[in-house]
Amino acid sequence: MNLKRWCLWGAAFFLLFLAILVGNRAGFLSNFIVYTFLFIIAGEGWNLLGGYIGEISFGHAVFFGVGAYCVGLPIGYGYHPPLALLVVLGGVVSALLAYVLSFPLLRMRGFPFLIATFGLGVIFQKVFHISKFLFSTRGIFVPPVNDYLLYSIIGALAIGSVVFTRWLVSQNIGLSFRAIRDAPDAAQMAGVNIFRTKMMAFVIGAFMTGIAGALFALYRSYVQPVTCFSMAISLTILLGPYIGGIGTVMGAAIGAFVVLGLEEVSRDLFVHGHHLFLGAILIIIMLTMKEGIWPTVLRYLEKIPLLSSRKESASERAG
């Protein structure tokens, strides 16, 4: 992986985003892009455990919501620390939560893990829903932040998360991730500590999701259990990588755009239309392109003689 090249492309995309932001005057399009960016950050985090290692978590809304409440709770109780600190706190607390949870949860493989994380999501949602200490359904109002500033930061973090994940995966630990997914016994024999590696993916992923949640609180200026902890959030987080390409960074990003774009487009068509389209797309993708949109696109691109003259194939480079 050529870190410099990725950073340059990242910077280019960031400038493009800034141009859109200013040109659109932080209007609807920018709004949508930023909302998608939040799910890109969360999705890349989810992808570490879900895509590269293969343990699907249906409950990442837990970390998302914890991050949001790390921003909301202090403000709700009347403290006013600097918001940047609260965002970082959101990530850190989520990471700690993941660390603690990894002991009971990561013992399970595959399906029980999925159900357990889903259950965790339900528990958190219900508990936050009724707890008066946590402001239950009243929610917490967060003071608004300048749109341009917030959106630029989110944009930078989103692009940064993609580059960071790509970098992380190109390290030795990324190899361990994929080894655990593809051949767990061989990996263990080669000396990979499966539990520790999974835990690292889980914790880092939770950190990223927590940051996304904290930024979401600032984006919406309102923190509420229904919007932060709901199953819909969990599912949206994981659908991005799944549709776009699990196990690739660009795939996760593209998938988030596809999922959220679909939701926007079908919102006006008919009620719950986006469920229909989402379901249909999911079925089609799983039956035709098991790996997701991006890897399949890359494979097609490889077949074009002009592009395949590079020594390394594009799909290998995308990771």
Place this chain on the structure above:
Amino acid sequence: MGIAGLLQTILGGIGEGSIYALLGLSFVLIFGKLRICSVLHGDLAVLGAYTAYWSFSLWNIDPFLSMVYSLPLFFGGGYFIQRYFLRPFMAMETWKGRYQGQIMVTWGIALVIMALEYIFWTGTYRTISTDYRNEAFFVGDISIPIVHLVSIASIFGIYFLITYLLKKTGLGIALRACSDNRTAAMLAGINYHRICSLAFGISAAISVVAGIFFALTHQITPSLGLSLTFKGWVAVIMGGMGSLGGVIVAGLLLGVIESLTAYLYIPALKEAALYAALLVFLIARPEGLFKQAKN
């Protein structure tokens, strides 16, 4: 809060749990033997409930009577789903992402079903108001709704049906052969994919039964499908991933846990308590209540 109230709650919980047990049975049939994961059956149950609702409100057909045509219909649907949507995954190994793939495809189908339900029946809670819906037996102070009794009876009925099927009929023996040793079964002339489709069809029919009981004790809305699915899976996991008896016990237990939480603690947390029980269980005894002898 006396003994009578507690007993009433537990009995009500068993009645509730019977639905989870039924769904769990439908999962165990395809998962325990054939390693097919599906998050579809809860939505199938709700769809079955809606079919019964239409039968009742449009043509005044009793829900149980409507099973005569809805069960074969859903059996066929299940067969179709397995044949066309799940077949590509049958060849995959577990560690290659077989379960993930099956889960995603069935989830996609569940989403489509849910969206169609919203179109046809909207999100308004629907009730099947048959005469016997609110009738109950009274034992002293405690009332036992008739529907609960029938659903608990049907669990045992279906359990015995499945056990009979697996042990005595040709289909059942073929199914067990497929589960024990796929290659040998195919060499013996068993059409592996057809057996899988048939099994999926049967499990779809069972989930419809669960759905109808659910409709007779609750009000239905499309979004309930996924939550029912997951509760059924919790019952499967707690019962030991492949054990028929275990899933029944676990399902009933989950119903009781929900009811007791609602009665003794905070009603809004009853689902949370169910999943908390799962987490505690997974930490303490991951193999399940009834350990499976083989794989």
